[in-house]
Amino acid sequence: xxxxxxxxxxxxxxxxxxxxxxxxxxxxxxxxxxxxxxxxxxxxxxxxxxxxxxxxxxxxxxxxxxxxxxxxxxxxxxxxxxxxxxxxxxxxxxxxxxxxxxxxxxxxxxxxxxxxxxxxxxxxxxxxxxxxxxxxxxxxxxxxxxxxxxxxxxxxxxxxxxxxxxxxxxxxxxxxxxxxxxxxxxxxxxxxxxxxxxxxxxxxxxxxxxxxxxxxxxxxxxxxxxxxxxxxxxxxxxxxxxxxxxxxxxxxxxxxxxxxxxxxxxxxxxxxxxxxxxxxxxxxxxxxxxxxxxxxxxxxxxxxxxxxxxxxxxxxxxxxxxxxxxxxxxxxxxxxxxxxxxxxxxxxxxxxxxxxxxxxxxxxxxxxxxxxxxxxxxxxxxxxxxxxxxxxxxxxxxxxxxxxxxxxxxxxxxxxxxxxxxxxxxxxxxxxxxxxxxxxxxxxxxxxxxxxxxxxxxxxxxxxxxxxxxxxxxxxxxxxxxxxxxxxxxxxxxxxxxxxxxxxxxxxxxxxxxx
Amino acid sequence: xxxxxxxxxxxxxxxxxxxxxxxxxxxxxxxxxxxxxxxxxxxxxxxxxxxxxxxxxxxxxxxxxxxxxxxxxxxxxxxxxxxxxxxxxxxxxxxxxxxxxxxxxxxxxxxxxxxxxxxxxxxxxxxxxxxxxxxxxxxxxxxxxxxxxxxxxxxxxxxxxxxxxxxxxxxxxxxxxxxxxxxxxxxxxxxxxxxxxxxxxxxxxxxxxxxxxxxxxxxxxxxxxxxxxxxxxxxxxxxxxxxxxxxxxxxxxxxxxxxxxxxxxxxxxxxxxxxxxxxxxxxxxxxxxxxxxxxxxxxxxxxxxxxxxxxxxxxxxxx
Numbered sequence: 001x002x003x004x005x006x007x008x009x010x011x012x013x014x015x016x017x018x019x020x021x022x023x024x025x026x027x028x029x030x031x032x033x034x035x036x037x038x039x040x041x042x043x044x045x046x047x048x049x050x051x052x053x054x055x056x057x058x059x060x061x062x063x064x065x066x067x068x069x070x071x072x073x074x075x076x077x078x079x080x081x082x083x084x085x086x087x088x089x090x091x092x093x094x095x096x097x098x099x100x101x102x103x104x105x106x107x108x109x110x111x112x113x114x115x116x117x118x119x120x121x122x123x124x125x126x127x128x129x130x131x132x133x134x135x136x137x138x139x140x141x142x143x144x145x146x147x148x149x150x151x152x153x154x155x156x157x158x159x160x161x162x163x164x165x166x167x168x169x170x171x172x173x174x175x176x177x178x179x180x181x182x183x184x185x186x187x188x189x190x191x192x193x194x195x196x197x198x199x200x201x202x203x204x205x206x207x208x209x210x211x212x213x214x215x216x217x218x219x220x221x222x223x224x225x226x227x228x229x230x231x232x233x234x235x236x237x238x239x240x241x242x243x244x245x246x247x248x249x250x251x252x253x254x255x256x257x258x259x260x261x262x263x264x265x266x267x268x269x270x271x272x273x274x275x276x277x278x279x280x281x282x283x284x285x286x287x288x289x290x291x292x293x294x295x296x297x298x299x300x301x302x303x304x305x306x307x308x309x310x311x312x313x314x315x316x317x318x319x320x321x322x323x324x325x326x327x328x329x330x331x332x333x334x335x336x337x338x339x340x341x342x343x344x345x346x347x348x349x350x351x352x353x354x355x356x357x358x359x360x361x362x363x364x365x366x367x368x369x370x371x372x373x374x375x376x377x378x379x380x381x382x383x384x385x386x387x388x389x390x391x392x393x394x395x396x397x398x399x400x401x402x403x404x405x406x407x408x409x410x411x412x413x414x415x416x417x418x419x420x421x422x423x424x425x426x427x428x429x430x431x432x433x434x435x436x437x438x439x440x441x442x443x444x445x446x447x448x449x450x451x452x453x454x455x456x457x458x459x460x461x462x463x464x465x466x467x468x469x470x471x472x473x474x475x476x477x478x479x480x481x482x483x484x485x486x487x488x489x490x491x492x493x494x495x496x497x498x499x500x501x502x503x504x505x506x507x508x509x510x511x512x513x514x515x
Numbered sequence: 516x517x518x519x520x521x522x523x524x525x526x527x528x529x530x531x532x533x534x535x536x537x538x539x540x541x542x543x544x545x546x547x548x549x550x551x552x553x554x555x556x557x558x559x560x561x562x563x564x565x566x567x568x569x570x571x572x573x574x575x576x577x578x579x580x581x582x583x584x585x586x587x588x589x590x591x592x593x594x595x596x597x598x599x600x601x602x603x604x605x606x607x608x609x610x611x612x613x614x615x616x617x618x619x620x621x622x623x624x625x626x627x628x629x630x631x632x633x634x635x636x637x638x639x640x641x642x643x644x645x646x647x648x649x650x651x652x653x654x655x656x657x658x659x660x661x662x663x664x665x666x667x668x669x670x671x672x673x674x675x676x677x678x679x680x681x682x683x684x685x686x687x688x689x690x691x692x693x694x695x696x697x698x699x700x701x702x703x704x705x706x707x708x709x710x711x712x713x714x715x716x717x718x719x720x721x722x723x724x725x726x727x728x729x730x731x732x733x734x735x736x737x738x739x740x741x742x743x744x745x746x747x748x749x750x751x752x753x754x755x756x757x758x759x760x761x762x763x764x765x766x767x768x769x770x771x772x773x774x775x776x777x778x779x780x781x782x783x784x785x786x787x788x789x790x791x792x793x794x795x796x797x798x799x800x801x802x803x804x805x806x807x808x809x810x811x812x813x814x815x816x817x818x819x820x821x822x823x824x825x826x827x828x829x830x831x832x833x834x
Contacts, residue, residue: 311721313721333725334720334721334722334723335723335724335725337723338722338723339723344721346721351715351717351718352715352717352718352721353718353721354715354718355710355711355714355715355718355719355781356714356715357710357714357715357781357782358710358711358714358781362707362710362711366707366711366719366722366724367722367723369704369707369708370704372704373703373704376703377698377702377703378702378703378704378707420722
């Protein structure tokens with residue numbers, strides 16, 4: 001192995017553009033043997049994209065990756081893996097019905113001389129790897145019977161089974177328990193001593209003091225700071241993460257808030273796989289007519305789940321009470337929620353919000369067809385009128401109502417979804433990441449539309465992982481972290497640093513536990 | 516809209532086949548043979564309308580042939596033998612109309628059960644209806660004891676053999692059903708919901724549609740239409756055969772697919788399915804007139820299905 005501190009990998013001038021978004025803009029990064037480099041930044045800052053390029057998941061538009069002095073980027077993860085770069089993704093890439101050993105050696109199974117898989121050798125090698133990682137499981141057990149943290153360690157075993165020189169970890173502690181985190185940190189210490197360079201994406205700053213050497217902070221697709229960790233304090237890091245030149249935000253004049261539209265009390269949601277754990281724990285908030293409530297949280301904070309509970313998607317596993325217009329409400333399905341005046345624009349428009357095989361008109365009218373019925377048939381004139389009104393109101397750019405919705409831009413699709421819900425005359429609009437994947441101009445338009453709706457007396461809840469968005473739109477802000485509400489702000493006293501502080505998990509030990 | 520384009524394609528295929536058959540056989544393009552083809556496809560048409568609804572909603576139904584057999588057998592049985600009620604020592608006799616209601620009712624109930632199993636227990640439609648296939652086949656054997664029920668009388672024979680205004684009754688029945696379901700799928704809320712559920716079930720759910728309710732209705736209708744098909748078959752043969760409709764579910768899936776309906780749901784039309792049925796009917800009839808061996812007929816039909824889907828795929832994959 002190379003000497004400690006020696007440069008093993010350099011990424012130079014990497015740029016990458018996805019449709020509508022510049023994900024990376026001339027980014028350079030250096031990884032050193034035996035060092036752990038922490039990558040920090042908000043969601044969407046470009047951390048995962050940069051790591052995916054280094055690991056060969058997709059090619060950069062420009063720039064190069066130099067491994068141990070040899071330039072050349074990899075065209076697929078397998079090439080990168082063989083060259084000694086291993087990546088552990090946020091979502092585990094394992095096959096749960098294969099055994100532990102089969103997962104570790106997937107695609108590289110040792111063969112005997114008859115061309116069959118040599119299971120005995122494979123299990124022996126796997127057992128040796130697992131012992132090094134302090135995981136006491138039989139390599140022949142099926143992966144599905146392991147807990148998530150153990151599976152994570154299997155993933156690490158798979159990564160180091162090729163003697164990786166560079167190991168990339170994307171939020172490895174987001175799904176595992178305290179003890180497993182301890183084990184993982186021990187493993188990381190060992191790997192560092194053996195000279196492996198580690199790139200580590202995390203939101204948990206407190207973890208880093210124990211394992212980290214260098215920090216790189218990213219924002220909006222650029223690197224905004226790089227320094228040894230010991231030279232950085234918590235607050236300087238947070239400052240770098242959010243410290244964009246704050247644009248002058250034109251916010252609508254505050255109107256006097258109206259009556260209470262929605263109040264939720266003690267909302268909890270059980271974890272589907274881990275009995276006794278919670279995805280949401282005792283959430284309370286209320287929102288008034290003519291007001292925007294912003295809900296901020298990082299990945300895994302429970303933002304989407306909170307909206308889903310309110311919208312009746314988890315009737316069996318959620319507890320707590322919901323009041324609409326001051327009246328207690330029972331919501332067991334989206335149908336109930338809509339009848340009570342709620343509307344939800346989901347985060348993933350294409351998978352959850354739209355029927356892509358239908359036209360603009362068919363999507364826009366889908367939520368209120370009963371109103372368009374006459375003598376048991378759909379009244380097409382009435383439908384055209386309703387859809388036309390929605391297109392005008394939300395300034396949807398489409399050649400015609402009959403245009404297939406898939407041919408519209410993301411911003412216009414989102415406007416159609418807003419139009420669809422407004423036609424149901426809702427009292428409360430729930431917007432989950434309303435501008436995800438939408439270009440800057442359309443973003444501004446969506447903001448303007450939301451503000452118009454609020455001025456008309458609607459109550460709006462905006463869930464977002466983008467701080468500027470939350471600050472632009474919200475009258476009140478609540479912050480979620482690991483399923484709990486950790487802070488509440490008025491617009492007057494909200495600033496990026498304090499919101500980000502409340503959103504970052506404080507210590508690993510505070511992970512949600514029953515009782 | 517893509518479905519319209521797909522329909523256009525199968526129409527071209529149908530015209531080409533008709534022209535080819537006309538050139539190859541002088542017995543093909545005659546009025547008698549035309550009515551013959553229409554009468555032959557009417558049963559498949561009834562099944563295929565239901566299958567279209569089910570596939571549009573994102574499902575599949577392997578039990579329609581079995582339901583057809585049971586519905587026919589029940590109608591024939593209650594008409595011929597009545598139903599004994601030992602508790603009151605009574606024998607219920609049925610009119611022709613009563614027997615028809617019983618047959619369709621059986622189809623509706625079994626179809627509803629399919630929908631119930633699919634939605635309530637979240638069992639994939641392929642498996643749920645495979646179960647029903649076996650159940651309905653077994654029940655048919657139990658009900659008939661394995662022997663045909665014959666001698667059902669002229670009244671019962673009318674729907675299968677009668678002629679009204681020069682048009683055979685089975686053709687009347689299927690044309691009326693086609694018209695009804697073209698209107699239902701295009702002009703009603705239920706039709707719109709069908710496309711939405713099949714196109715994106717999650718989005719439909721989040722839009723407040725009662726997805727399970729809609730799906731249950733779809734399977735119920737599919738079963739009821741299989742019941743109608745069973746009555747036509749039984750009436751025409753004047754006999755309920757215990758193994759009637761064997762393999763019919765595959766013919767109806769073939770017709771739906773050739774008609775341009777996507778097996779993944781949300782895209783397709785009833786009129787497309789009518790063309791699919793016609794293509795299969797013309798193919799069977801023409802190959803028979805040309806004295807092609809039935810074994811070759813099956814092979815050719817298989818390739819027609821494959822090319823229909825392949826062409827459809829090539830078109831939809833284009834940006």
